[in-house]
Amino acid sequence: MTRLVEHADAPPEVRAVFDEIMAARGVADVNNFWKALALHPPTLRRTWDSLREVMAPGALDPLTKEMLYLAASAASGCAYCVASHTAAARAKGMTEAMHGELLAVIAMAAQTNRLAEALRVPVDPGFGE
Amino acid sequence: MTRLVEHADAPPEVRAVFDEIMAARGVADVNNFWKALALHPPTLRRTWDSLREVMAPGALDPLTKEMLYLAASAASGCAYCVASHTAAARAKGMTEAMHGELLAVIAMAAQTNRLAEALRVPVDPGFGE
Amino acid sequence: MTRLVEHADAPPEVRAVFDEIMAARGVADVNNFWKALALHPPTLRRTWDSLREVMAPGALDPLTKEMLYLAASAASGCAYCVASHTAAARAKGMTEAMHGELLAVIAMAAQTNRLAEALRVPVDPGFGE
């Protein structure tokens, strides 16, 4: 098990990131991911800054972004990430029916991804730029 | 290169699936993926039936489903699938700005997926059921 | 493109491995994989020695081993390996029907692999040791 750095024991540059996360999310503590990432303060800082920027509302709404995050995490097989982003997507409004359909799409993609690779299908000219 | 079965040369059970795809999509020919999958007619039939069912409008709209498909395909690194589902998502309304944000989410997920695994972060109790 | 070392230009320790491969397979030249691996003669030697030992007939027959190799390569998405082991499996007797069923199994596994991970299914006690 990796070492988890708690707020009380964190050096100032780590505590500053933790404080920003708690404020942005309105929570009293950060998830284990951040406590583990405190091992390397520059990576903690960069990851949080990137995440906040990427997940902000834009051309895509926050729920859609969160479901895309979950789909990518499930496709790459990260158990922790599946757990955390399933929870986050639910908190942002993903219903059980939406979750079920998301899972169905992931399973469908996994299936056709492998078939396309196992058959070495040439890309259609029509897919364009 | 795998063998691509053209409509004119296809056995009846393959032609039937090709006809359904062309009718459902309003196109004059099917993509290379289906022509390659014709190698095994039962898999062609099952894959098309599943795809049609999974991608039908439901709790999630078709564009969201297509972007989830693209996210999962990109995360698993299937070049053909990325090409075909990028084209499909654009056809369903994905703008360049939406595409850019989708890519940013995928890149972010890849990064935190690997960090969570490399740190073996324990799942938080709060992620619930 | 990586550099491919031809037999005529190979140093003695590479040529020795090439000769063993050609003799074992009854072919007049080795595949590109071996020509590329000649970049590092100790890895070339170790890989060939391991491959010959692993693929020899044993509790599993050579065709089954070759199909398992193809299934693993397809699941990991290696295009070169899919091409070479599809060719090898056909040479050892894999019919088009067998190939089709193998693809169906791979697609099925990809689908349930992702679902099991996305749902974080706990291992059943009954799966035993």
Next chain:
Amino acid sequence: MTRLVEHADAPPEVRAVFDEIMAARGVADVNNFWKALALHPPTLRRTWDSLREVMAPGALDPLTKEMLYLAASAASGCAYCVASHTAAARAKGMTEAMHGELLAVIAMAAQTNRLAEALRVPVDPGFGE
């Protein structure tokens, strides 16, 4: 941990699938995979129908199919799937010696898959269609 739906608590369309699985396999309960998949009844139904069709005896016998499933699952790194399909393959006759050789083939494939990709080996013309 994902929620597992027990037979007694399942809605009719889930119970119907569970009953088919128990009848087909001659068991008194279904595995956790199916209980978790009950989250989305249409995906549960489609997955079971596909699995039954794909794993039926055909050009390949059931044990070979099960070992291919295990090889693909191991190559994609799904812990639950490795556990369940190792158990299933043993139940269908995979001996310890066959299991050992299967593992050796998977390890060999992993090794050459990565080398072929890291060297970007061009596909040999002779691999044909």
Next chain:
Amino acid sequence: MTRLVEHADAPPEVRAVFDEIMAARGVADVNNFWKALALHPPTLRRTWDSLREVMAPGALDPLTKEMLYLAASAASGCAYCVASHTAAARAKGMTEAMHGELLAVIAMAAQTNRLAEALRVPVDPGFGE
């Protein structure tokens, strides 16, 4: 093929990043990766800023970082990344012998990674925190 944005056609915020890359590397043009990433200027900016920070000399020297980048890219099977980071590592001093040993380590890791997963080996208590 994705669209590649050339310097002459780039909007100011893209051109600014291109200029920084060319200055930092002492080159007359940027690689295709950056030209493709120009599709989404915020991701282009964030990726370059992160890369510059991560790859700067620190506790690890630039060549070691570049080889770690290559190892990670090879393990995840990204052909473009393997090509670009092999070239970058050579430019930073990776000899052919070092490249060969790096490939041998990657192949070894691939092999034991799969075996550890296929055998579901429990983590040793001694691996500590």
Next chain:
Amino acid sequence: MTRLVEHADAPPEVRAVFDEIMAARGVADVNNFWKALALHPPTLRRTWDSLREVMAPGALDPLTKEMLYLAASAASGCAYCVASHTAAARAKGMTEAMHGELLAVIAMAAQTNRLAEALRVPVDPGFGE
């Protein structure tokens, strides 16, 4: 859980490998990986012989090799391997700062690997052979 073979219960060919590992590493017992691999003595023997050869000092020093092993294992998402090679790298001199930078490189690679694939970036001619 897979079966772990202890030294006292091991057949002679397994015990011989265990003895070599303990002698080479100056430890009183082997890790779980080897105890699990004892399921198939020829694979145990081949894996140990290969590992000893690959990880020996050469053009790359043992710590660099160990960190490359860790990077490849993290990129392929093997939890056991990440745990064991993190411990091994620390034992060979990887400091917390080096570990942090290694994680940063892995995260960076994951991010650009996915972007390069999702954008299907064509390989630059300048990357050469």
